[in-house]
Amino acid sequence: MTRPLKLSILDQTPVISGQRVAEAVAATVDFAQAADALGFYRYWCAEHHGARSVANPCPEVMIARLASATKRMRIGSGGIMLPYYSSWKVAEQFLMLEALFPGRIDLGVGRAPGSDQRTARAVSPSGLRSDLFPQQVQELIWLFTNTVPEGHAYHGLVLQPEIETQPELWMLGSSDFGASLAAHLGIPFCFAQFINAQHGDAIMQMYRDHFQPGFEAKPRSAVAVFAIVTETAAEAADITAAVDLRRLFMAYGQNLPVPTIEEAQSLEYSERDRQVMLNERPRSIIGTPEQVAERMRALQDKFQTDEILVLTVAPSLKARFRTIELLAQTFALESA
Numbered sequence: 001m002t003r004p005l006k007l008s009i010l011d012q013t014p015v016i017s018g019q020r021v022a023e024a025v026a027a028t029v030d031f032a033q034a035a036d037a038l039g040f041y042r043y044w045c046a047e048h049h050g051a052r053s054v055a056n057p058c059p060e061v062m063i064a065r066l067a068s069a070t071k072r073m074r075i076g077s078g079g080i081m082l083p084y085y086s087s088w089k090v091a092e093q094f095l096m097l098e099a100l101f102p103g104r105i106d107l108g109v110g111r112a113p114g115s116d117q118r119t120a121r122a123v124s125p126s127g128l129r130s131d132l133f134p135q136q137v138q139e140l141i142w143l144f145t146n147t148v149p150e151g152h153a154y155h156g157l158v159l160q161p162e163i164e165t166q167p168e169l170w171m172l173g174s175s176d177f178g179a180s181l182a183a184h185l186g187i188p189f190c191f192a193q194f195i196n197a198q199h200g201d202a203i204m205q206m207y208r209d210h211f212q213p214g215f216e217a218k219p220r221s222a223v224a225v226f227a228i229v230t231e232t233a234a235e236a237a238d239i240t241a242a243v244d245l246r247r248l249f250m251a252y253g254q255n256l257p258v259p260t261i262e263e264a265q266s267l268e269y270s271e272r273d274r275q276v277m278l279n280e281r282p283r284s285i286i287g288t289p290e291q292v293a294e295r296m297r298a299l300q301d302k303f304q305t306d307e308i309l310v311l312t313v314a315p316s317l318k319a320r321f322r323t324i325e326l327l328a329q330t331f332a333l334e335s336a
Contacts, residue, residue, distance in 0.1 A: 005300055006307040009031075010309040010311040012313060013045070017256075021055045025055060029069050032070055037335060041074065047079065047114050054313075076108055077109070078170075078172060078224070079108035079109045081111070082109045082133055088143065088159070095163060098163060099163045107170065108190065109136075109171065111177075141215045145166075146159075170188045171185075173192065174200075183210040183211045185212075188220035195283070198282075200302075204303045205304075223309070224308075224310075226283055229322065231326070233287070236287045248273055248276055289329070
């Protein structure tokens, strides 16, 4: 019997070549509304800084806009790069979001910079203190559950807004570090397969094996994948060429918008270029509805999870919207 599968979305607010950034931001609102109507379960916004291909440096602001523009989906961060900030301030922000949209807010946290090193220092002049990340996540749990221990700097302080509900707290990661920390603290774990296509199932198994009841009583997991769905194999080949070029830009450190199909097809590539692009392909799922569904179901079984978040950084808005439409049809999501 096929296991139930929740389909959700991870969005980076991609900026396609020739598109204004304001148009990309507006498209994110339209995309979220479409996903909400199609029956997707949750919608997470990623945090990036200083990149011309993605345009959301402040998920907490976008979350407020998206939650007000949608009705059913959970809305959250995938994720807040916690080492930039104080855990107290992040707790305030997401409790306020939860007060505005009760029962719909997620706080996914990660420790990666989401930027180059110079930009990271601009975001946080004191530096990105990744070594403090485990303590910061523990502080979020204390703050959300009103259990800050005596002797801690936050003990006895009034955290506003004082409300009865709290956001879901998720750990995001692409290595055993995040999985181990999530298991130790008893929080849900989302593995970024679109970043690391190797050994993710073993990392997820380690999370389940070592889970200790804490913030939540039982382990919960999700997997984030890069997927674009097309109606034909020919379309999939064209889109793959554009995705290959973007991955080449990233590998070579070129800070450029998401390339179009036409740009990808106009270039000639060296043997080294082709090898780089070939090495990156396992991180993508691109194909017809049947092909994509087969691979996603295989990942669901491999990771033993009941939720997949889909990241769609496509070379056109049409391809992005068509992807979620075809996924909703293929997996028979309950539309509004």
